Each structure stands twice: as structure tokens, then as C-alpha cells.
Amino acid sequence: xxxxxxxxxxxxxxxxxxxxxxxxxxxxxxxxxxxxxxxxxxxxxxxxxxxxxxxxxxxxxxxxxxxxxxxxxxxxxxxxxxxxxxxxxxxxxxxxxxxxxxxxxxxxxxxxxxxxxxxxxxxxxxxxxxxxxxxxxxxxxxxxxxxxxxxxxxxxxxxxxxxxxxxxxxxxxxxxxxxxxxxxxxxxxxxxxxxxxxxxxxxxxxxxxxxxxxxxxxxxxxxxxxxxxxxxxxxxxxxxxxxxxxxxxxxxxxxxxxxxxxxxxxxxxxxxxxxxxxxxx
DNA sequence: TATCCTTTGAAGATT
DNA sequence: AATCTTCAAAGGATA
Numbered sequence: 001x002x003x004x005x006x007x008x009x010x011x012x013x014x015x016x017x018x019x020x021x022x023x024x025x026x027x028x029x030x031x032x033x034x035x036x037x038x039x040x041x042x043x044x045x046x047x048x049x050x051x052x053x054x055x056x057x058x059x060x061x062x063x064x065x066x067x068x069x070x071x072x073x074x075x076x077x078x079x080x081x082x083x084x085x086x087x088x089x090x091x092x093x094x095x096x097x098x099x100x101x102x103x104x105x106x107x108x109x110x111x112x113x114x115x116x117x118x119x120x121x122x123x124x125x126x127x128x129x130x131x132x133x134x135x136x137x138x139x140x141x142x143x144x145x146x147x148x149x150x151x152x153x154x155x156x157x158x159x160x161x162x163x164x165x166x167x168x169x170x171x172x173x174x175x176x177x178x179x180x181x182x183x184x185x186x187x188x189x190x191x192x193x194x195x196x197x198x199x200x201x202x203x204x205x206x207x208x209x210x211x212x213x214x215x216x217x218x219x220x221x222x223x224x225x226x227x228x229x230x231x232x233x234x235x236x237x238x239x240x241x242x243x244x245x246x247x248x249x250x251x252x253x254x255x256x257x258x259x260x261x262x263x264x265x266x267x268x269x270x271x272x273x274x275x276x277x278x279x280x281x
Numbered sequence: 282t283a284t285c286c287t288t289t290g291a292a293g294a295t296t
Numbered sequence: 297a298a299t300c301t302t303c304a305a306a307g308g309a310t311a
Contacts, residue, residue, distance in 0.1 A: 151304095187304045192289035196305065212306040213287040220288040238290080254292050258302060261284090285310075295300070 151186040151245060184260075185252050188245040191234035192223055 189197070196219050203215050203222075223231070245252070 187291075187302095189304060190290040193304060196288075200306070210306095211286085211308050213285085213308080215306075216286085216288040218288090223289070235290095242291085254303075255294090257304085258293060261303065283311090286308095287306100289304100291302100291304090293300105293302080296298085 151188065151249075153184040153186060184257065185249050187254055187257065188241040189238065191231065191238040192220075194237050194241070195219065195223055195226075195234045 196216065199219055199222065200215060203218050204210065207215070207218060209215055209218075
């Protein structure tokens, strides 16, 4: 059922016009998060610092030649929405427009031209953000009125039920159990995740949609439609999030949660991409 | 009930 | 070093 929905939506899109400007992007820019990566030996600046510095660090010379690739989950429609360029002796590089939606998005929800990049007055202060994870005054461990940081997720009750016969457990098992009982500290949110959190409700209201996958597609498109300055706000927020996360959980590493979610079935993924490719040819 | 879907970006893992 | 993989959020759909 889900697949059928996706397929029919895709078939619809085959007749959709590309987003305005797609296919004729004159000078594709590298994504900010890539452009913001300092070359080796250069102290890394945040986007905010970069854009506000009187002498901004130039982007690495080869940055325009980096391939901007779409995630594998998205069907490859590069033939429709990408520009490929290159010069003699160089590998061509492909800069892709965000994938066409798999869901039939209404023009008012899905297309770039309806979301012109907001123009902020130079030097205007960034708006105040109210994302709960950034209001952490009382979540410092040990504080009497400590409210758990949203990154902390308590273990489920199921794990506790499973542990009632601990007398029978081996030492290794109880050690693993202890690990499982530890509250999970989640990854700090990146710039796009923060943007999604803030804008999701708005998109739901505007587009009368509930399905997150569809909403996320819209948000992805809106994200690309933002000006660099607008995006910079969220990169800066994300940088602060990471900083705060490091302070709160000094020993934490993304490795701690690596592999905890069940891996997606590779076979299933391949099957779906094969199915999709049938529709392209 | 667990996982998938879908997005971008950060970071760990692998080649 | 470059590329691949996983996980952050969200909630309806699906197995």
C-alpha cells in the first residue's frame, strides 16, 4: 500500500514541472555545511563567525568540485534535476537540485518560488529561538530544579521487566544490563533538525498534512530555499547545541548510540531502488 | 510493537 | 583521504 502510494505519487511527478530555476542553476553553491568546513590547518569557524568576520576565511579552492550527492533513500532522478559540469582532465561534478518529492505536493507547499529567501536587514539581530533544548537553565545536573535535557531518554520499562531474574544472570549479562539501564543520551540536533522542529507545525498547518515523510520533503525543499543568512542562524544554533551537549555530557560520543537502532534491511532497500529504477527507464 | 519512510548534517566506520 | 553508514525528529503506514 505504502509502496503503491509512492509509485503513483512518482508517476504524478513525472508530469510535474521542475522547481523554478532547476536545471538552470547558474552557479551552484556548495552546501553551507560543506562550505563551512575549514581546510586542514585552518581553525574552524562557525558560519556565523565566518559571515561576520571582517576577513572571512575563503572556501577551499576545490570545494566547487565536490560532488553533492543525494541520500540513497531518494530515487536517483539526476537526469531530471541535475547539472553536470567539469573541465578537461577533471572529474565532472554533479550538483543536484533536491529530489522531486515522492509525495504529490501542492505547489504552495513544495516549490521554491513560493518561499523567497527572507531578506534580513544587515546587522539585524537574529530572532529569539525557543527550542526547548536551548532553554537549559535548569537542566544542569545537580541543580535542584533540574529538568532533564531532551537529549536524555530514560530506558523503557520493558528492559526493567526483563531484569527481574537477575540472580540467574552471569556477570557479563548484568554488565550489559547495566548498560541498557543507562538513560540514552541522544545526539545533538543539527541545523536542519532544528529548522524542522521549528517549522514543522507551520507546514502541517499550511499544507494540512500529517505524514512526517511528506512534511520532511517539504521542509527539505524550504531549507534549500532559505538564504545563506537564514541557514546560518540554524548552523549557529546547532553549533551552540553541540557545545552545550559537550559540556553536559563530556564523555559522550555518537558511537554510544551507533548501531543501537536496528539496521535497515539492505535487501529491502535494494529491492525498492530496483523497483524505482524500473520507473525511470 | 517495531520498523519504515523522508529530509539534512554530524560523526563514526569502512575502504 | 574519501566514501559509506548511522542517527538525530516526527507520526502515519506497514509488517
